[in-house]
Structures are given as C-alpha cells and as structure tokens.
Amino acid sequence: MHKIIRLAVVMIICGLTMINLSVSQTMDDPVKKEALRTIDQKAQLLIDVSDKIWEYAEIALMEYQSSELLEEVLEKEGFRVEKDVADLPTAFVATFGSGNPVIGILAEYDALPGLSQDSTPFKKVLEEEGNGQGCGHNLFGAGSLGAALALKQVMEKHAIQGTLKLYGCPAEEDVGGKLYMARAGLFDDLDACLAWHPDYETSVDVDSGQAVDDLRVEFFGKTAHAAFDPWMGNSALDAAETMTFGVNLLREHVKPSVRIHYVITDGGKVPNIVPEYAKVWIWVRDLDRDGVKAVVERVEKIVEGAAIATGTTHKIHYEGSYHEMLINRKGSEIMQKNLEKIGPITYTEEEILYAQKIQKEAGIDEKGMVVNIEKLKEPEKYPEGGSTDVAEVSWITPTIHLSITCAPHGIPWHSWAVVASSKHPIGYKGMFLAAKVMAATALDLLRSPDVLEEMKKEFDEKRKGYTYKSGISPDQKPPVRIKRKS
Numbered sequence: 248m249h250k251i252i253r254l255a256v257v258m259i260i261c262g263l264t265m266i267n268l269s270v271s272q273t274m275d276d277p278v279k280k281e282a283l284r285t286i287d288q289k290a291q292l293l294i295d296v297s298d299k300i301w302e303y304a305e306i307a308l309m310e311y312q313s314s315e316l317l318e319e320v321l322e323k324e325g326f327r328v329e330k331d332v333a334d335l336p337t338a339f340v341a342t343f344g345s346g347n348p349v350i351g352i353l354a355e356y357d358a359l360p361g362l363s364q365d366s367t368p369f370k371k372v373l374e375e376e377g378n379g380q381g382c383g384h385n386l387f388g389a390g391s392l393g394a395a396l397a398l399k400q401v402m403e404k405h406a407i408q409g410t411l412k413l414y415g416c417p418a419e420e421d422v423g424g425k426l427y428m429a430r431a432g433l434f435d436d437l438d439a440c441l442a443w444h445p446d447y448e449t450s451v452d453v454d455s456g457q458a459v460d461d462l463r464v465e466f467f468g469k470t471a472h473a474a475f476d477p478w479m480g481n482s483a484l485d486a487a488e489t490m491t492f493g494v495n496l497l498r499e500h501v502k503p504s505v506r507i508h509y510v511i512t513d514g515g516k517v518p519n520i521v522p523e524y525a526k527v528w529i530w531v532r533d534l535d536r537d538g539v540k541a542v543v544e545r546v547e548k549i550v551e552g553a554a555i556a557t558g559t560t561h562k563i564h565y566e567g568s569y570h571e572m573l574i575n576r577k578g579s580e581i582m583q584k585n586l587e588k589i590g591p592i593t594y595t596e597e598e599i600l601y602a603q604k605i606q607k608e609a610g611i612d613e614k615g616m617v618v619n620i621e622k623l624k625e626p627e628k629y630p631e632g633g634s635t636d637v638a639e640v641s642w643i644t645p646t647i648h649l650s651i652t653c654a655p656h657g658i659p660w661h662s663w664a665v666v667a668s669s670k671h672p673i674g675y676k677g678m679f680l681a682a683k684v685m686a687a688t689a690l691d692l693l694r695s696p697d698v699l700e701e702m703k704k705e706f707d708e709k710r711k712g713y714t715y716k717s718g719i720s721p722d723q724k725p726p727v728r729i730k731r732k733s
C-alpha cells in the first residue's frame with residue numbers, strides 16, 4: 248500500500264504521462280516493446296474512443312454509433328473493414344495483412360439497459376431510464392482496438408508475416424452476436440483468437456464457465472370471465488405455473504453443477520380474465536453441452552405435461568445456446584508470461600480513494616484496487632457461474648482469454664459501480680494493460696509457428712473429434728430492432 252502511494256506521488260508529478268507509466272514494462276523483446284510504446288502513444292485516442300462508447304451506451308443490436316466509431320478509426324488506420332456481417336448491422340471484421348498465420352482479436356461494446364450512471368463514486372443517474380456500460384464493454388472495445396493498432400504498426404515496420412483480424416462483436420449481453428458470427432463462419436480461418444474482459448481482479452482465465460440453453464415457452468389457453476363463467480376457460484397462466492412447479496421439483500434431481508432460472512414474462516393482464524396467453528423465459532446451464540441437453544429434455548417433458556394438465560397448447564422457442572469455454576492451456580501460459588512482464592498496474596492515491604468511496608457506497612470491504620496478478624491456476628471442478636458467447640469462438644479456434652482489473656475489488660458487476668469505473672483512470676489503466684498483453688501475446692503467435700502448432704494440437708485433443716455446431720438453426724435471424732441509419 249505505502250509503495251503504491253509513493254509511486255502515486257511520482258505519477259501525479261508526471262501529469263499526463265501518468266497514464267503511460269501506469270503499467271511497468273520489464274519487456275525485453277524489442278518488437279514487443281515497440282508495440283507497447285505504440286499503445287502508450289495512442290493512449291488519448293483509446294480513452295476518447297472508450298469515453299464515446301461509454302456516452303453512447305447503446306444496448307444489444309443498437310450499437311450503431313459505437314460500431315461506426317470503431318470502424319472509422321480502423322479504416323483511418325489502414326484496416327480493411329467489412330461492415331454489417333452475419334446479418335448483424337452493428338458487427339464488423341477489420342483486417343490487416345495477408346497470408347498465414349491468421350490471428351483474431353475480439354472487441355465488444357454493448358451497454359446494459361437501465362444502468363445510466365455518471366463517473367462519480369456514488370450513485371448518480373445521468374438519464375432516467377437510460378443505459379450504462381455496466382460490464383465495461385467500452386473499455387473492452389477500445390482496449391482491443393489498441394492491441395490491433397499497435398500490432399499493425401509493428402507488423403508493417405518489421406515485415407511480420409500474417410493476417411490480423413479485429414472482430415466487432417455486438418450484443419454480448421443479450422442475443423449473443425458471436426453466435427451468429429460463428430454460424431456465418433467468420434472465425435473459421437483463424438489460427439488463434441484473443442479476448443479479454445474487464446474485472447476487479449487480474450488473471451489469465453483457465454475456467455470453462457457454463458454452457459447454457461435459452462428457451463422461451465408460450466402457452467395458449469382459452470379466455471373466459473374469471474367469476475361468471477370460469478369453467479369456459481383454460482388458463483395459460485395455470486400452464487405456466489404448472490411448468491415452473493415442475494421445474495422447481497426437478498431441481499432436486501439434477502447434478503449440483505446445474506443452474507436453472509426463469510421469469511414469467513407474460514401471465515395475463517387482469518385477474519378477472521382467464522389468461523389465454525402466458526410466456527416463460529427459462530435458461531438452463533451446466534458444465535457442458537451434454538449436461539444442458541439432458542436437463543432441457545426433462546424441461547421439455549414438463550412443458551408438455553403442463554399443457555396436457557391444463558388443457559392448453561404450447562410452443563417452445565429455442566433462442567440460442569452457448570458452449571462452455573474450451574480452454575487452451577498452452578495459449579494461456581504464453582499470455583501469462585506476457586501479463587507478468589507487463590503488469591501489474593499501479594494506482595495513485597486519488598484513484599485508490601475513488602475506489603474506496605465506491606466500495607463504501609456499495610456497502611463492501613473498502614479494499615481499494617487489487618494490484619497483484621494471479622498465478623496461472625488449475626481449472627476449478629465447479630467453475631464460477633456464468634456463460635459467454637466467446638465460448639463459441641473457443642470451439643472453432645484455440646482461444647485465450649484474459650481478465651483485467653478495471654474496477655474496485657468486490658463491487659457488484661452489472662451495476663452503477665462498474666459504469667462509474669469504466670469512465671475513470673482505474674478503468675483506462677486496465678484497458679491499456681489488456682491492450683498491451685494481447686498485443687505481446689499476438690506477437691508471440693505471429694512469430695512462433697511452433698507455439699501455434701502446440702496450441703492447435705491441444706485444441707484438437709480436447710475437442711475429441713467434435714466440430715463446432717451452432718446453437719441456433721440455419722435460418723434463425725438475429726432480432727435486429729432497427730436498421731442502420733442511412
């Protein structure tokens with residue numbers, strides 16, 4: 248702590264360069280060093296892009312301004328940008344270079360609904376019912392952009408052979424843009440892919456998370472007056488309740504790794520009308536696709552039974568499913584080495600105080616920021632709950648994933664506190680570290696065919712002959728709300 252504060256004083260004196268010096272650089276590879284310097288030089292551009300995406304705060308499939316901004320910067324910097332890919336108007340692929348190897352970097356930028364918040368260390372809504380970057384995707388998008396820009400610069404200067412692709416991936420929070428991008432084959436030519444995510448700890452991720460199925464169940468009944476002639480009706484709400492009762496009984500008979508959660512999104516309008524329509528939105532998660540499938544088959548039977556019992560009919564909509572992440576240990580080791588050489592982040596006293604204020608407001612331990620870099624762990628038998636559409640990519644090409652501290656330790660994620668931190672130096676510093684670690688790791692992959700070969704071998708062994716199957720049907724269209732403005 249004292250050491251951090253001493254360093255902080257030096258940084259305050261340094262003024263603007265504070266941001267550039269925020270990540271210690273013990274990197275000995277001259278090409279990597281140059282890439283890291285490029286990110287420092289582009290610090291202001293990355294902050295500007297990140298802040299704009301934060302201000303736009305566009306939710307899933309509405310990220311028109313955010314994607315256009317990233318596309319514009321990439322085009323200006325000499326990338327070939329393919330827009331409106333995979334039926335997603337806010338998705339893009341930006342390419343530089345040619346030939347093999349082909350390395351991908353993922354970028355996200357969607358916000359969350361109803362989380363409007365200023366960058367203050369206390370709750371302050373900016374716009375009633377507005378949106379906010381409660382998952383830090385503004386940093387995610389700009390950080391990945393930083394890595395791509397730095398890589399292009401050194402690839403060009405040192406004639407490094409290969410192709411670099413930055414993927415603009417919309418709608419991570421809802422819909423799952425990568426699900427559609429994967430189905431369209433956009434990741435098929437990659438030799439490896441890199442991604443990161445803001446967090447309140449720093450580590451290379453070794454846990455596979457959870458596979459998930461997203462189902463919407465509709466029940467159709469018959470309406471009647473609930474007091475005058477209820478015997479004429481068949482309640483769709485009764486069917487929904489019978490279904491959820493059955494699902495709750497099922498919980499006793501599933502493996503401890505299974506998670507089931509639902510909401511009744513439509514259960515009728517008023518009590519004196521027997522509801523003719525009801526809708527249940529349900530997610531089933533487990534450690535892998537097979538586990539999810541087994542539980543979903545039970546849920547399907549319960550739905551069928553609920554409809555029979557209540558004299559209603561039903562329809563199940565399969566909205567999508569994610570795989571669990573396929574971890575690539577070799578790739579993770581390469582990234583860990585770069586992370587340890589480039590990090591950890593140091594913070595000013597002011598920044599630590601800001602973090603502690605947020606923690607006080609959130610009613611949690613006022614620990615400030617976590618600076619240490621976690622060692623590369625062995626995967627947990629029961630990983631933390633949660634799923635990501637990055638997992639789709641991980642079954643198509645060896646994928647390496649990084650979490651970087653961008654917010655005060657222990658704060659609730661998807662909350663005002665993340666929105667606040669994502670437009671603050673504590674967020675920016677995480678973004679720079681992520682950009683640097685991804686750039687350095689990509690350089691290892693571009694320049695070492697042996698490493699890529701090893702990653703590929705591990706990938707093939709772990710896939711056990713499985714080739715990626717999309718969790719959505721070939722004709723399913725993404726629920727695009729509005730078309731791109733002309």
Ligand SMILES: [Zn+2]
Nearest residue numbers: 382384419444
């Ligand atoms: Zn996120």
